Amino acid sequence: MMKRCAIPLLALLSAVLLRPGSAVAESPPLALMAANCDGCHGENGRSPGSIPSLAGRPAGELAGLLRSFKSGARPSTIMGRIITPFGGDEIRRLADYFAALPKATTATTAATVTERGGE
């Protein structure tokens, strides 16, 4: 009797366990997470206004700032509330993403367009 139900149970278990990521909550795609930031920090992390740009800054610095907003160690008007739902791994991925983007300076905007024109 035990033998008969053990097999389908095992099959079910392995179907669940052998598909990594499918049974646990997955992070949203990076592009979707980063799109949350564009509205304030500018497209591709290059802010046109008074909110700091994120593009091209060291990943460790960005991640550190985000973690301290999340913990409340660094006072913020809005960032603490924005970053709260993001996990440590997501913060790292966001920081890496913005660090890898071309840095913002008013002078390089036109140059960057020219560089990309060749692609």
Ligand code: HEC
């Ligand atoms: C509603 C506007 C808004 C959104 C959306 C937003 N930020 Fe911010 N961000 C700010 C403001 C304003 C500050 C300055 C700190 C404060 O007062 O909250 C800031 C500060 C920061 C800083 C610190 C910069 C520095 O030099 O001190 C980082 C890093 C940062 N944000 C990352 C992000 C990331 C990553 C996202 C997307 C997940 C994001 N922000 C989404 C408004 C926003």
